[in-house]
Amino acid sequence: MARTVVDDREFSRILNRIAHEILETNGGAADLVLLGIPTRGVQLAGRLAGLIEQIEGAPVRLGTLDITMYRDDLRANPVRPVGRTSLPGSIDDAVVVLVDDVLYSGRTIGAAFDALRDLGRPRAVRLAVMADRGSRELPIAADQVGRVVQAADGERVRVEVSELDGRDAITITGTGEDA
Amino acid sequence: MRHLLSCADLDESEVLSLLDLAVEMQQVQSRPVKKLPALRGRTIVNIFFEDSTRTRTSFEIAGKWLSADTINVSAKGSSVSKGESLRDTMLTLDAMGADAFVIRHSSSGAASQVAGWVRAHVINAGDGQHEHPTQALLDAYTMRQHFARVANGTSKGPGTGFAGKRIAIVGDLLHSRVVRSNVLLQRILGGDVVLVAPPTLLPTGVEDWGCEVTDDLDAVLPSADIVMMLRVQRERMAGGFFPTEREYTESFGLTPGRLAGLKPTAAICHPGPMNRGVEISPAAADAANSLVLDQVSAGVAVRMSVLYHLLAAEEGAQG
Amino acid sequence: MTSASTSLLITGARQADGTSGDLFVADGRFADPADAPAGVHRVDADGLLALPGLVDLHTHLRQPGREDAETVATGTAAAARGGFTCVHAMANLTPATDTAEAAEYVQALGEREGHCEVRVVGAVTKGLGGSELSELGLMAKSAASVRVFSDDGRCVADSLVMRRALTYVKPFGGVIAQHSQDPRLAGTDACCHESEWSGRLGLPGWPSQAESVIVARDVQLAELAGSRLHVCHVSTAESVEVIRWAKRRGVQVTAEVTPHHLLLDTPLVAGYDTTFKVNPPLRTSEHLDAVREALADGTIDIVATDHAPHARQDKDHPFDVALPGMLGLEQALAVVVDVMVNTGRIDWPTLVRRMSSTPARIGQVPGQGGRLAIGEPANLVLVDPSARAVVDADASASRGRNNPYHGRELPDPVVATVFRGRISYQRG
Numbered sequence: 001m002a003r004t005v006v007d008d009r010e011f012s013r014i015l016n017r018i019a020h021e022i023l024e025t026n027g028g029a030a031d032l033v034l035l036g037i038p039t040r041g042v043q044l045a046g047r048l049a050g051l052i053e054q055i056e057g058a059p060v061r062l063g064t065l066d067i068t069m070y071r072d073d074l075r076a077n078p079v080r081p082v083g084r085t086s087l088p089g090s091i092d093d094a095v096v097v098l099v100d101d102v103l104y105s106g107r108t109i110g111a112a113f114d115a116l117r118d119l120g121r122p123r124a125v126r127l128a129v130m131a132d133r134g135s136r137e138l139p140i141a142a143d144q145v146g147r148v149v150q151a152a153d154g155e156r157v158r159v160e161v162s163e164l165d166g167r168d169a170i171t172i173t174g175t176g177e178d179a
Numbered sequence: 180m181r182h183l184l185s186c187a188d189l190d191e192s193e194v195l196s197l198l199d200l201a202v203e204m205q206q207v208q209s210r211p212v213k214k215l216p217a218l219r220g221r222t223i224v225n226i227f228f229e230d231s232t233r234t235r236t237s238f239e240i241a242g243k244w245l246s247a248d249t250i251n252v253s254a255k256g257s258s259v260s261k262g263e264s265l266r267d268t269m270l271t272l273d274a275m276g277a278d279a280f281v282i283r284h285s286s287s288g289a290a291s292q293v294a295g296w297v298r299a300h301v302i303n304a305g306d307g308q309h310e311h312p313t314q315a316l317l318d319a320y321t322m323r324q325h326f327a328r329v330a331n332g333t334s335k336g337p338g339t340g341f342a343g344k345r346i347a348i349v350g351d352l353l354h355s356r357v358v359r360s361n362v363l364l365q366r367i368l369g370g371d372v373v374l375v376a377p378p379t380l381l382p383t384g385v386e387d388w389g390c391e392v393t394d395d396l397d398a399v400l401p402s403a404d405i406v407m408m409l410r411v412q413r414e415r416m417a418g419g420f421f422p423t424e425r426e427y428t429e430s431f432g433l434t435p436g437r438l439a440g441l442k443p444t445a446a447i448c449h450p451g452p453m454n455r456g457v458e459i460s461p462a463a464a465d466a467a468n469s470l471v472l473d474q475v476s477a478g479v480a481v482r483m484s485v486l487y488h489l490l491a492a493e494e495g496a497q498g
Numbered sequence: 499m500t501s502a503s504t505s506l507l508i509t510g511a512r513q514a515d516g517t518s519g520d521l522f523v524a525d526g527r528f529a530d531p532a533d534a535p536a537g538v539h540r541v542d543a544d545g546l547l548a549l550p551g552l553v554d555l556h557t558h559l560r561q562p563g564r565e566d567a568e569t570v571a572t573g574t575a576a577a578a579r580g581g582f583t584c585v586h587a588m589a590n591l592t593p594a595t596d597t598a599e600a601a602e603y604v605q606a607l608g609e610r611e612g613h614c615e616v617r618v619v620g621a622v623t624k625g626l627g628g629s630e631l632s633e634l635g636l637m638a639k640s641a642a643s644v645r646v647f648s649d650d651g652r653c654v655a656d657s658l659v660m661r662r663a664l665t666y667v668k669p670f671g672g673v674i675a676q677h678s679q680d681p682r683l684a685g686t687d688a689c690c691h692e693s694e695w696s697g698r699l700g701l702p703g704w705p706s707q708a709e710s711v712i713v714a715r716d717v718q719l720a721e722l723a724g725s726r727l728h729v730c731h732v733s734t735a736e737s738v739e740v741i742r743w744a745k746r747r748g749v750q751v752t753a754e755v756t757p758h759h760l761l762l763d764t765p766l767v768a769g770y771d772t773t774f775k776v777n778p779p780l781r782t783s784e785h786l787d788a789v790r791e792a793l794a795d796g797t798i799d800i801v802a803t804d805h806a807p808h809a810r811q812d813k814d815h816p817f818d819v820a821l822p823g824m825l826g827l828e829q830a831l832a833v834v835v836d837v838m839v840n841t842g843r844i845d846w847p848t849l850v851r852r853m854s855s856t857p858a859r860i861g862q863v864p865g866q867g868g869r870l871a872i873g874e875p876a877n878l879v880l881v882d883p884s885a886r887a888v889v890d891a892d893a894s895a896s897r898g899r900n901n902p903y904h905g906r907e908l909p910d911p912v913v914a915t916v917f918r919g920r921i922s923y924q925r926g
Contacts, residue, residue, distance in 0.1 A: 066203070069217035069245075075493040082200050082487070118212040266814035286816030287700035288770030307818070309700030356700060383703060384694025 002158070006131075006147055006170035014146040015044070018128055019051035021144045026095055029056045031123065033094045035065040037112060038083035043161040044130055045099035061088040065098065065119075070111035091120040097143075101159035103129040106140035130159045131170050146170070180488055182294045182301040186312045186363035194319070194367050197484050201320050204487075205480035207244055215483075217491050218247035224277040226252040226269075227304070228284040233451060233475070234304050234314075238281045241482035247278075247490070265289065266296050273297040279490055282306075287356075300489045308354050314450055315360035317481040319368060321448065321474045322346070322405055329444045341370035347399045349375040349431060350409030350458050353382050353420075357409060357450045362388050373399050377431065379420040380411075396431055400440050407448040408433050408459045424457055433463040446470045504919065507534045510544035511880060513870060514846040521548060523876040526919035530872055541921075543880050546913055549850055551583025551614070551877030552831060553857040553866050555646065555675070555754060556730060556802035558823065559585070559616070561607065563592025568807040568897045570604075573827070574613040575895035576805070578923035580827040581879035581912040583614045584858065584866045585805075589621035590651040596621035596632035598640035605642035613922045614915075615877075617863055620644040622663045622674060626652050631663060638670045645862040648675035650730055651777075653712060655681050660716060664723035673726040673752075673860060676716055678737065679778065683708035689818045691764045691779040699768060701817060706785060709778055710736035717744035717751050728860055729753040731804050733778040735788035742797045752860050754802035755789045757826050757833035758902055766902075772813045772820035773900050776806070779822075793852060794843040800857045803830045807898025824902045828894060832908040835883065840909070876919040885910040 006014065026032055029052055036045030042064050049062040066083035074080070098112050109127060116125060128144035133151050147170055149157050156173040160166075180193060189197075207213055223242040227235050235251060242249035254268065265284075272280070279300040282290050287307030294301040305311040319341075326344065346365060352358045352374055359382075365372045372390040374381075385392055393399060400406065411427060421427045428434065433447065438460065441447075447459075447469045455461050464471060505524040512518040522531040522538075554577065560568035570587075577585050587604050589595035595604055601618045608616025620637040624630045626649045637644040647667060654660045654676060663674050684704030690696050692703025713729055717740060720727035729741060732753045744751045764782045766774045774780060792798040806823025813820050834853065838844045844852070858867025865875040887910035891901035915923040 069215045069487075069491075074217060074491055077492060079488055079492045081196070082203055084203060085206065114216065118210065118214055120211060264811045264814035265816055265819075267811070284816060286818045289816045291770050292772075292816065307700050307816075308702075359698070359700060382697035382700075383692050384697040387694055 002171040002173045004169050004171050005149055008162075008168040011168035011170070014130070015047055016051060018144045018146060019048050019055060022048070022097055022126075022128060023052060023055060025126070025143065029058060029060045031093070031095045033061045033063065033088060033091055033096045033122070035063050035096055035098055037098060037100045037108065038064060038066050040101040040159050040161050040164065041099045043163045044101060044159070048099060048128070061094070063087045065112055065115055067108060067111040067115050070114045072107060072111065085115070087119060091116070091122050093121070093123045095124045095126065096122040097126045097128055100127070100129050101131065102157050103127070103132045103140075103142050103145070104135060104157070106136045106138035109140050110138045131157050133157045183312050183485055183489065184291050184294055184301065184303045185310050186315055186360045186367070189364070189367060191367050194316070194364065197316060197481070197488060198320050198323060200487060201477065201480040201484040204483040205477070207483070208476065208479065213244050214246060215244060216246045217487055218242065218245040221247040221278045221490050222276060223247045223249045223279045223281060223486065223490075224252055224272055225249060225281045225304075226254055226272065226283075228254045228282070228289070229305070230255055231283055231305065234283060237475070237478040238304060238482050240479050241486055244479070245483055245486055247486065265292065269293050269297050273299055279486070302485060302489065305356055307356065309356050310360045310363075311356040312360050313478070313482055313485055314357050315364040316485070317474055317477045318361055318407065318448060318450070319364055320477045320481050321470050322370075322446075324473065324477075325446045325470060326404070341365065341368040343371065344404045345371045345373060345402050346405040346407065347373045347375055347403040348407045348409065349396060349433070351380045351411045351415060352376045352385065352409070353380045354412070354415070355409050361407070362390060373403070375399055375431065377421050377427070380415070394430075397437070397440075400437055401442065403445055404442065405446055405448060406433060406441065407450075409450065410452060410454055411458050428457055432457060433459045435460050435462045438463045438466060441468070448474060450474070505534070506539040506541055506916075506921070507531065508541045508543045508548060508880070510542060511546050511548035513548055514850045521870060521878070523916065523919045526876055528870060528872050528874050528876050541880070541914065543913075545882070547846065547881040547883055548870060549581075549846070549879050549881055550854040550867055550870060551879055551915065551917060552581045552853045553584040553861065553863060554582050554803050554805070554827065554830070555586045555728075555800060555857045555861055556650070556756075556804045557585040557587055557827065558590070558804070558806045559587045560591070560807060562603070564809070566897070567809045567812070570607045570611040570616060571613070572895060572897045573805070573807070574608070574611070574616060576825070576827040578613040578915045578917065579895050579912060580829070581831050581881070581915050582827060583877035583879070583915065583917045583922070584617060584863055585614060585827070586617045586619050586646060586861055588650050589619050589648060590626055594621045594626050595619065596624050596626070598633060598636040598642075601637045601640050601642035601644050614917050615863070615866065617646070617861055618642040618644050619646045619648050619650070619675070622647045622649045622654050623659060628652060628654055628656055629659060631659070631666060634663070634666055634672065635670065638667075638672060645672050646675050646728070646860070647672055648677065648730065650675065650677045653677050653679040653681060655712075657715060657719065661719045661723060664720055664725040664727065668723060668725040671726075671862060673728045675728040675730050676712065677730050678709045678712035678716065679704070680708040680711050683711065687818055689775055689779070689822070690767050691781050693764055693782055695764045695768065699770070701767070704779060706734035706736050706781065709734050710740055713737045714740045717741065717749050720751055721747065721749045726750045726752070731756050731759060731778055731802070732789060732792070732798055733759045733781050733785060735785050738788045738792040738797055742792070745797065752799040752856075753797070754800045755793055755798045756802060756804045757830045758824055759789055760786065760793070760801075760837045761833045762902055767817070770817045772815065772817055773824060773902050773904070775817060775820050775822050776824050777822035790837060790843060793838060799852070800860065801830060801834055801853050802857065803827050805896075807896050808900050810899060813900055824900050825894065825896055825898050827896065829889060829901070829903045829908060831879075831881070831911050833903070835909040835911055839883075876916055878916045880913040880915075881911045882913050883909075883911060
């Protein structure tokens with residue numbers, strides 16, 4: 001059985017906090033580009049963009065960044081479906097905030113850097129994640145972390161979003177169990 | 180998918196997956212850095228036993244944009260004259276460590292034969308009068324975008340289905356690999372193919388292909404959503420397949436008069452190279468509803484998608 | 499080339515007509531078993547059939563010219579394994595067999611190297627060129643005493659040349675064996691049967707009528723010349739009809755069908771495996787039915803193999819470029835047993851006529867295709883009618899590996915072959 005570590009009410013508070021932190025760090029929404037990393041980073045980035053717009057009263061630029069082809073384990077796995085990359089115009093000189101669900105080994109974000117390099121030259125790149133479960137394999141840290149989650153090696157940390165999963169939550173699935 | 184030899188080897192989910200990914204691949208064409216790293220370290224050998232600048236270049240760009248090393252081997256003049264068999268030629272290249280062969284050959288079945296001999300993946304870039312599967316895929320991609328534009332006013336997104344769409348393919352069907360691949364692909368996608376040709380240029384058994392077959396182009400055009408004109412080679416006239424160019428154009432050419440009779444939403448395709456003034460009038464080739472250049476641009480994206488599907492994962496990779 | 503024993507006693511074998519009794523062979527001929535000495539080499543043939551040695555009217559031995567593909571030694575070894583005691587070496591050699599000297603060369607080669615009798619087929623036209631007659635008379639008078647003339651591989655397409663050839667060979671009892679293929683209807687690029695399959699596979703096809711129009715012309719020319727015509731490798735229903743019509747009119751026409759045209763059909767080419775490229779091409783099932791029926795009722799007189807070995811590199815090309823032809827000697831009897839005897843279409847005496855006595859008569863080969871009777875030359879094959887095996891191309895005595903039956907389970911009838919009184923093949 002999955003263990004819920006963050007429920008929907010807390011989920012919403014966390015998103016609010018992250019939205020505020022992003023604005024605070026950046027000194028406003030100007031130059032900001034939120035890029036969600038498929039799959040669930042896309043929904044999270046969309047929510048954050050909505051919140052930032054509410055707070056600032058002006059829209060923030062939003063896009064998605066698929067990193068499938070930049071994965072360093074592409075060859076070792078069966079052919080993966082490729083997600084969509086769509087940018088809200090040029091990212092040159094923008095402040096890009098990458099949004100992902102779970103930060104773990106850091107390899108996804110490493111791939112995202114490579115992907116960004118092919119798309120333009122942002123002034124700065126920041127990272128916001130919903131859950132950070134540690135165990136990094138690359139020297140990468142998030143600027144905004146929703147919740148630090150302690151999980152054992154065989155366990156799986158999942159971020160659920162209502163658009164895809166019917167509810168908002170962070171859960172831990174036990175060893176050998178299917179999510 | 181290990182090889183792409185024939186559209187008959189594809190199922191619906193594979194076709195849709197190939198076409199959908201091509202949409203993403205096409206975006207790369209508008210990027211500042213037209214490069215994806217997916218096939219870094221892979222070697223793709225384009226071996227063309229028959230000239231085709233268009234197809235070869237398209238595959239070469241597709242491979243390069245996916246970061247593969249692409250090598251072009253012009254094998255025209257064929258190894259037969261050098262006393263080397265096709266098998267020996269291909270085994271030699273295979274032994275050099277190619278990961279994939281993109282093969283064009285004037286003989287039907289050559290790609291299938293090669294696939295039986297080599298270790299590498301094989302992509303059929305046109306084999307004689309048999310098939311040209313990536314051409315049919317790019318045709319389908321282009322048509323899909325067109326149908327979406329007609330339906331939604333935008334070509335963004337994956338496009339719409341082929342059900343109920345009438346696709347007329349006109350010309351030298353007997354010697355065309357494009358028609359065979361398109362008929363097989365539309366059997367999967369659900370388009371309604373009408374074949375139009377003089378009776379001397381119909382393949383034996385065409386009546387069993389599940390398509391309407393006619394020699395009356397004028398009866399077909401008013402209901403067509405897509406009119407695909409095939410190149411008619413001048414040597415066919417010498418071969419006695421039809422009496423004169425004039426007679427051919429009169430009966431089977433997309434003349435300005437016929438162009439005017441098309442549905443407003445109909446579009447014109449041609450796999451190229453065009454014989455302007457023979458099967459297609461300049462007015463039709465350059466018409467606003469001509470998709471000829473869209474086809475070329477789609478060619479790269481579709482071939483990137485094919486290369487990705489075949490080569491991105493190591494053989495036998497476990498999930 | 500053959501076993502050293504000069505006399506042997508075959509015990510227990512049944513003959514095609516159902517009679518049985520020991521067969522004693524001495525000095526190359528059948529002799530009275532009562533005269534067999536004690537300690538004679540005995541072959542226990544209990545449960546086996548003893549048939550006259552098979553005679554092939556259509557064999558490509560490739561020597562001289564393409565010894566990498568086949569030699570007289572390897573080709574006739576394959577013949578012996580297939581139960582043949584006589585083959586006819588087709589003229590499309592390098593050089594072509596179009597002179598008396600060339601014919602005598604092949605004849606001598608056969609005598610020296612052969613595991614069976616090698617009869618020479620002479621070319622109808624010089625260099626198989628289709629325009630000038632070769633030295634038909636000199637070949638007939640030569641030591642090779644050629645009686646069968648053929649440009650096989652090519653059709654004598656010129657009606658006038660064909661008429662002259664038929665007329666010219668009549669006085670010495672020659673026969674023109676025609677490869678019937680209209681060169682315009684079935685051009686050089688035609689590489690399979692024109693059908694839904696050729697259309698789908700994009701392979702240039704040749705219609706069955708490209709054969710029958712030539713057969714129809716030739717039977718009329720044979721009638722005009724009052725001479726003998728033999729139709730090689732009949733593959734179509736239309737040709738069968740024409741031959742049936744001609745025979746009713748009394749035209750001196752005989753016809754052959756190959757084992758592969760009896761068993762194998764067009765869909766086999768769908769994988770572009772050049773092993774299945776052959777000329778005339780493998781036809782569709784309605785044609786197979788027609789040639790089977792014609793072989794049963796005698797419209798088609800004989801089975802001939804058109805054994806056509808090729809070096810591997812000549813087959814490792816695209817389908818339309820690879821050389822046409824497939825092996826046939828070793829599996830010919832197996833195929834005929836499978837398709838014709840086991841299905842009840844023909845009985846064993848008919849099989850003997852189709853594969854031994856009639857081909858010997860058409861080729862006018864003395865000492866072949868006769869009865870297993872005292873005083874006759876001892877050419878015979880011992881057959882196990884019920885054995886079956888999976889064909890392995892690599893187990894062939896031929897140099898060729900283009901065996902279309904590879905991997906197929908077929909009857910495995912040939913137990914031993916005796917040629918001129920010596921064992922030329924015995925199953926190990």
